Amino acid sequence: MRTPFKAASLLGLALAANPASAFSIFACEPEWAGLAQQLAPQASVFSATHAYQDPHYIEARPSLISKLRGADLAICSGAELEAGWLPALQQRAANPKVQTGRPGLLFAAEQVETIDQTETGFFDTAHVHPEGNPHLHLDPERLALVAQSLSQRLIDLDPENAQTYQRAQSAWEESWQQNIERWRTQAAPLKGERVLAQHTTFDYLWRSLGIEVIADLEPKPGVPPTTAHLASLIDKVEEEAPLAIVHAWYQAPQSAEWLGEKTATPVLSLPSTLTPEQQIERPEQLFDHLISALLELQGER
Known part of the structure; x- marks a missing residue:
């Protein structure tokens, strides 16, 4: 833990x-x-x-x-x-x-x-x-x-x-x-993928990888997801078929997991910064981890 x-x-x-x-x-x-x-x-x-x-x-x-x-x-x-x-x-x-x-x-x-x-x-x-x-x-x-x-x-x-x-x-x-x-070559298969994210934490990453954000779990930035807002996303998720519902480690996972279960969509929890106890001590290791996690999920389709 x-x-x-x-x-x-x-x-x-x-x-x-x-x-x-x-x-x-x-x-x-x-x-x-x-x-x-x-x-x-x-x-x-x-x-x-x-x-x-x-x-x-x-x-x-x-x-x-x-x-x-x-x-x-x-x-x-x-x-x-x-x-x-x-x-x-x-x-x-x-x-x-x-x-x-x-x-x-x-x-x-x-x-x-x-x-x-x-x-x-x-x-x-x-x-x-x-x-x-x-x-x-x-x-x-x-x-x-x-x-x-x-x-x-x-x-x-x-x-x-x-x-x-x-x-x-x-x-x-x-x-x-x-x-x-190296990252450009490695992450090329991710271009054009879609995700549903919580907050704008990873927006720079999505843009650099060519990944589209179809919706946000938060009704407004910084406002916790509500049941009504999550329910309104079900049809969009089923129609767009995103690669994953993504949240950061510091964010509570319950909302992403609820929507993932309702739509049979994978939920991906990612670190938004360095974390030495997980052997992510330098910026390049963070990018390696993020890209590898996305590619691994893509390969499981």
Whole structure:
């Protein structure tokens, strides 16, 4: 049985470097912790969240405050994903390096063009992000752009180790581009498939793979599925015959399972971020896992 406490503990052990004087990086989500550790191999890296948590809702615990207080750099998704908890952490940590607008805080969403940007002022849920979908780490091309920005920020903040960061970025970039080409070939059979998803967590992945989302289990972003909404999807699912009904590990499976049983459609639970206890410690391992899971399900048809 997976537990949030076990996941968080293992992630901290996997990503924390030993030297107490190491450059300290606070990552709001595991994907950025994993990327930071690859680009700054000698740094001490800590992730505030794990794969079994909804990153929209995190408690500003004393342990997180302490970690942010000692951070030289914080990297977060941005696009208001952490709006419900990061400001409280910043205030209580009182670390001038990682305040909004300072060089020590890097928002990934500000380094790329996000999808689904919209107007502000009329939303009733924190899961609607006017600045665009914040789950951009699930697009390999956008993640590469964030890696470039993160590497440069590391050089700016820690110039004494500039050569180390430059070498790490160069090696990572070469390997990452090779992975992108491999994923394109490997995932080619998935192009044109359909899925029914819960929330927009995997929208960047669907777009990169050419997979169509036919509907959402949530009646509105961030609003839990209702019986009436799920019932309204039955005919669509039976007509469209999607590859799967997909939800993330941190989302309750009951709604997906109910609809899957009603329509005889497979339910696929996927990790939306890194999870070391499942041997998904680096971004490339996450993409390998996601693509393999989809291809395996396709092969079972």
